[in-house]
Structure formats: C-alpha cells, structure tokens
Amino acid sequence: MKPVLELQNIDFSYNTLTGETKALKNVSFDVYAHEFLGIIGPSGCGKSTILSLISGLLTPTGGIIINHLQSDSESPAFGYMLQKDHLFEWRSIYKNVILGPEIHHCLTPEKTGFVQHLLEEYGLAPFKDARPSQLSGGMRQRAALIRTLALSPQMLLLDEPFSALDSQTRLSVSEDIYQILRKEGKSAILVTHDISEAISFCDRIVVLSKRPGSVKKILDISLSVAEKTPLKARNAPEFRHYFNELWGELHVGTN
Numbered sequence: 001m002k003p004v005l006e007l008q009n010i011d012f013s014y015n016t017l018t019g020e021t022k023a024l025k026n027v028s029f030d031v032y033a034h035e036f037l038g039i040i041g042p043s044g045c046g047k048s049t050i051l052s053l054i055s056g057l058l059t060p061t062g063g064i065i066i067n068h069l070q071s072d073s074e075s076p077a078f079g080y081m082l083q084k085d086h087l088f089e090w091r092s093i094y095k096n097v098i099l100g101p102e103i104h105h106c107l108t109p110e111k112t113g114f115v116q117h118l119l120e121e122y123g124l125a126p127f128k129d130a131r132p133s134q135l136s137g138g139m140r141q142r143a144a145l146i147r148t149l150a151l152s153p154q155m156l157l158l159d160e161p162f163s164a165l166d167s168q169t170r171l172s173v174s175e176d177i178y179q180i181l182r183k184e185g186k187s188a189i190l191v192t193h194d195i196s197e198a199i200s201f202c203d204r205i206v207v208l209s210k211r212p213g214s215v216k217k218i219l220d221i222s223l224s225v226a227e228k229t230p231l232k233a234r235n236a237p238e239f240r241h242y243f244n245e246l247w248g249e250l251h252v253g254t255n
C-alpha cells in the first residue's frame with residue numbers, strides 16, 4: 001500500500017534570541033490512508049512541532065515531507081484539532097461550526113447541507129442555537145470536531161485533544177471522536193503523552209525519544225477484539241502487553 005504522507009529524515013531547530021534549540025533529529029515515518037497513527041513521547045520532545053511541519057506552518061531544517069493527499073481550496077489536506085476547543089462564545093454552535101467555510105468563502109448550499117448533516121448525525125442539531133458555554137465539555141469537543149470536518153480535510157491532526165477533559169469525560173469523548181473519524185473515513189495523527197490513549201485509539205504508534213526527538217520505535221497495534229473502539233480496546237488481552245512495552249520504551253534506558 002502506498003502512503004499518503006511520508007516524512008523522510010526530518011530535522012528541525014528553533015532559532016531564538018538565546019540560541020538554537022534542536023527539536024527533532026532524523027525523524028522518518030509514513031502515514032497510510034484511513035490509518036490512525038499515534039505519536040507519543042515525553043513533554044517537549046517535539047510532538048507538536050511534527051504536526052506544525054506536516055501542516056506547513058513550519059519548514060524542516062533538513063529532510064523532506066512528501067504529501068500525496070489531494071487538496072484544493074475547498075477541501076484542505078489537513079484539519080487541526082487542539083486541546084482547547086477555541087469555540088467563540090459570541091457565536092451560536094451553528095455559527096461556530098460554519099466558521100471555516102465562511103472564512104474560506106465556500107459557504108455553498110452543499111456546504112451548509114453537509115454541516116447540517118454532521119450536526120444531525122452526531123447529535124448536535126438540537127443545540128444549533130445554543131452558546132458554547134451551554135454545552136458539556138464532551139459536546140464542545142464534538143462541536144470543535146464538526147467545525148474541523150466542515151472543511152472536509154483529508155487528514156486530522158489531533159494535538160492532545162482530550163487532555164483538558166476529566167478522565168471520565170476523556171474516555172467517552174475519545175470513543176466519540178474515534179467513531180466519527182472512522183465513519184467519515186479520515187486518516188488521523190494523534191499526538192498524546194498518554195500510553196493507554198495511544199493504544200486504544202491508534203493502529204500504529206511512533207515512539208519518540210526526549211528532545212531532540214528521534215524515532216525510538218514504531219509499534220503495530222493488533223488487538224483481538226471483534227470491532228476495535230477505544231473502550232473495547234482496553235479489554236483486549238494484548239492491551240497490557242503493549243502498555244508495558246511502551247512504558248519500557250518511554251521510561252527505561254537511554255531515552
């Protein structure tokens with residue numbers, strides 16, 4: 001199978017007034033269509049930097065990123081989802097989720113129909129006219145995802161999207177987001193420092209060393225559950241084995 005995205009020998013340094021910070025060293029991995037790829041590593045190892053490089057906000061100091069995703073002005077290659085939902089309180093939920101198409105001047109009848117479909121499909125239609133503060137944390141993240149999906153990106157870049165939620169909500173929201181992204185047929189890169197979250201959400205996991213981040217290991221996740229979802233994955237007999245392996249990679253040895 002041909003990858004949709006290839007990172008080849010990526011180096012990246014930040015230049016600041018006080019000098020150069022080497023953030024990434026020789027990072028290579030591929031992402032395939034419909035795949036959920038996890039990136040885990042210690043705080044400050046360069047995870048968010050990788051997403052910024054992929055989306056083109058930053059340019060690699062060395063190496064190349066080959067993007068095979070077909071994108072145009074109406075449907076970008078990448079959509080971002082962050083820890084904070086960044087919903088605007090002065091706009092209704094509907095006005096929030098159509099923000100992307102509105103800014104990109106592509107608010108066609110097809111687009112509004114698509115947004116309406118997403119709101120209905122994912123249980124937010126009754127809250128169209130509500131303000132963000134009237135929704136629970138989980139519903140707000142769902143609204144943030146629908147806002148991202150409204151532009152029909154092909155790959156979602158998820159930067160610790162569940163970190164701000166309490167642990168109970170976090171589980172149900174990750175289940176929610178997982179099902180939506182699978183149903184919409186998207187590829188995703190999930191950045192997290194939570195080992196269990198990575199195993200339960202992802203098909204493959206890239207483990208980074210501490211800064212400057214380099215790839216320590218790429219692990220295939222294969223669980224014997226009939227239909228994998230984040231909640232079901234946690235009951236798979238292999239779950240603990242993967243947890244221990246990743247814990248070892250992150251905490252033992254030379255990092």
Ligand code: ADP
Pocket residue numbers: 014015016021023041042043044045046047048049050211
């Ligand atoms: P992570 O997401 O894994 O926590 P980041 O990608 O945010 O790590 O950052 C990687 C390293 O680069 C960190 O050591 C951080 O301090 C540094 N860094 C991040 N952004 C900047 C910046 N704008 N200027 C200088 N250094 C930065």
Ligand code: MG
Pocket residue numbers: 047048049
């Ligand atoms: Mg980060």
